[in-house]
Amino acid sequence: MAEMWINMGPQHPMTHGLWNLRVKVDGETIVDAVPEVGYLHRGIEKLCEGKTYTQVIPITDRLCYGSSMTWSHLYCTTVEDLMDLEVPERARYIRVVAIEMQRIASHLMWLAAYAGDLGMSVGFTYTMRDREVFVDLLQALTGARLTYNYPRIGGVAHDLPPNFERDTMRALKYMEMRLQEYEDLFEGSKIFMMRNVGIGILRSDDAVNLGITGPSLRASGVSYDLRKDRPYEAYEDMDFKVATHKDGDCYARYRVRMDEMWESCKIIRQAIQKMPSGKWRVVAPRNGPVGTGFGRVEDPRGEGTMYVVGDGSDKPYRLKIRSPIFVTVSAAPTILVGYKVADVVAIMGGLDMCIGENDR
Amino acid sequence: MNLYEFCYGILHWLVDLVNNLWYWLGDTLPWYFGDFFTAVGDFAASSGHLQFMTLLLESLVIIIVALINVLNFLWIFRKLSGRILDFYGPYYVGYRIGGWLQNLADGMKLFIKEIIVPAKADKTGFVLAPVIFVGSSLLILATIPLSENFGLSTSRDGGGVPAPALFALAMFAIAPFTILLAGWSSNNKYTLIGGMRSAAQMMSYEIPLILCVASVFLLAGSFDFVDIVAAQHDIWFAIPLFIGFIVFLVCLIAEVEIIPFDLPEAEAELVEGWTTEYGGMRFGLFYMTTAVRSYAGGALATALFLGGWQGPAIIPDEIWFLIKAYIVYVVFMWLTWSVPRVRIDQMLKLGWRRLLPLAMLNLLIAAALKTMGWF
């Protein structure tokens, strides 16, 4: 059968954002895949060189819009490492609460897009409706729905709003009941399992060599979670389980993300209970020192790292951003080869693409 | 007093009204003009002309009733999806009647959009595909009677259509060819794939469908809907042939391309399947035809398996038929909105490996029942 290049163009309901996957097809099975990115390249690293340290925070919010809190927090930890600042205790706890809420909202957004791709519109609407619960909580905390601009260098922008703890506890109870319902909805449906089990298998040594991190790596059996292995902020006194799965197919990636949502609920509950009082921010000096800073954070999509070089002025000399999705997309051909064209939806959906951080 | 006599009566009265004008003209004008008008009057009153006109009027009435039901189906499609997916569905369009005018607005908007024919497309095929698609689907509706005396095929003494059930299934089977034609003629690699997939899906689900219907014919002993429904007088065919009924519904879902078997339309690499290049009213025709075909499917299911218009007499027969057709459609929609899409090879495997043997088994059961003499 003649081999044919199929072009899943930039404008496509399957892709979450703007990237183009050219797939070489022999009949139905995929022979080769070439992802094309760069449709959303905004030159963020060049922009950051022209802005002062605090002006860069809104830019890093718009890196990956699905989990903007984790990205601006990553930037703040990098600059704190550069300036060698000690963040007050209360700010570390507030940051953990905000990050975990963002993780749940990001995983729910992924679940909605994934169910929508597989044709299950019930999954799409229910998860979108329940994501609103956390978006409202984050809106109460930070004032914005999606790009929060909440972390600051040396702490957080402002303290928790009144009776924030009561709303969070109520939301967590609601969420746990909903998560149970999703598991019955998704795993109960035979067709969903038919489309997921045994599709897009990624062996653990391939995943490590290709640099895939986050839920996709843990789904292949490598239990490596930055929050547990190199705890930052207030994660060392939270006890939670790292969600892993062994066989690395689409179902495993779905399963790992669902477990992570359960764990995040637990973490938020502990963080709210152990929340110390006191200062929530340290005023950072305007000019950064000469030197380099390196930050590493567990983003809902993988391991996000930043490397900042300070030259003594109030602007970063160079800011390098490592996006987990940039590496996962580069690994797409090795996962896709050998599966059917119809599986591209499930495999690519399972890797939770967020093109904003990919193209920077 | 069936539909044919009703239309015949109306037309007869109308023709008499007009004729006395012709005859008056025929008498007053001089001979060479007058004869022409009297000849027109005689022709109008002749039985052949009357019969032809009543058939036209009758099919017009049936098509109007069908299209109103189709609009209702489109409304159910949007409103029920709202209920299942937890939002309102169309609400502000046609405010007090619950958004029923939304489909009208969609249709008319598509009606006035610019007609685009892609430059490299094969013009005749591109234009012809929607016409045949809509035509064949509406023909199915013509043959399915709503009750003894409300149907095109039942009303004439000699019986209009020789074997209406077979004719309806034949019309159902025309659609794959038009979809192939549409996919090929819009000259776009993805629509071609979509067209081929859709044709493969429909063909592979046509055979179990026909086998189940064959088992119904076997029990009922005739191809005419009226006899089939009469045969279901004491027990509906859905009960003895339950396997056949389930296989029939699944094949109908594949035939009408609803979500679990929605392959050609919303696949990974096909943006919109074989309707990608169609815009304006041509897309409107395709969109409406899916509703027409689901109405026809529902009507077939009720006529063949659920004892068409049998029901306690308090409700007129036609209403019984429509109630059952709507219930079948609601079950379709309920399934559609809660199940994800099947992959193409899984679907074909399901078709050939699961449904075909079940349909065979159902045929055996029907044959056994027949030889036992219970039917």
Place this chain on the structure above:
Amino acid sequence: MKDKGGATAGQALMFRSKDFLKWSDETMEYLLRKSPVGAGIDLVTKDFFNWATRNSLYFLHFGIMCCALEMAVASAPRFDQQRFGIIPRSSPRQCDILLVNGPVSKKLKPALRRLYDQMPEPKWVVAMGECAISGGPFYNSYSVVPGVDQFIPVDVYIPGCPARPEALIDGFLKLQKMIKENKKGLLTGR
């Protein structure tokens, strides 16, 4: 046939079939466009078709950046936009609105322009969010086109970064009002 329109019935008999088709097109064209018959039809159907166009706007399912999430949330249960008959469709042929909801990079510009050209005629463009209006936080970037209206005519601008779902629905309603105001007949354009 040289003379344009208005050929007498006698001439019609002598045409070859192709010329006859051309002749009938011309007379229909004259009849509907310029003569009072077209104006009459317009007068009757103008309101109805305008109501139809207004109440069923399909926008293109095409997300660029964070406003795309807000677009998805707008069609989710809480800010339900299906109540107004606004549905996302995935093929440009069947859409009325091109919703641009993010920064347009220079690499994307030709693709977006082609999408705009593929859409059938009564079409509108809604620029959602600061990035589409003026390039937003990336206005001075080397690879972002500052504002969609540089290469596509835009009808409605929706501010906000990202624009809230309520603002998106409000933008659609304003577009509906705009369609209602400049109502014009189909045939004669009056």
Place this chain on the structure above:
Amino acid sequence: MSEGGRANSAGARDMETAPSRIDANPEDRVLRALAETFPKGVSDGEKVRPGLIRARVDRAELYSACRTLRDSLGFEHISMISAVEYDNRFEVVYHISSYGSRLVIELIASTPKDDPSVDSVSSIWGGANWQEREAYDLMGIVFKNHPKLERILLPKDVMYHPLRKDFKG
């Protein structure tokens, strides 16, 4: 622009006071192993904070250093490749992390201003492929024997490298 090293508090947490069990602090075990195998290639290795060590590596020794890091010292995952442009030189900074000992090493390879070319490590780690292409695309660093070194983010016909200081955009 002074040397990239950190001036202030690195000395406070020096290594001698840490307990000397071998796997207790893997940082100096790795540094010692590197210093032995590459006496002149790897220079001024230091421990920045628990879990992060830094070392400068000569451009020629880079490939072999990375291969030993992966094979013998268990650094399986390359996290980030960043290209930084200083006044008199380019620096390509490799952040390589090891899952076993939960450690990140920051390898800095500096190249002269006029010839910014380094050996490609994409044959050692698959994840490095696209990051090297991005460094080439935005900063213009040539990675020798890279399987497919071409632009990835910018359109193919663009001639400039935007992250260079001389590019005003």
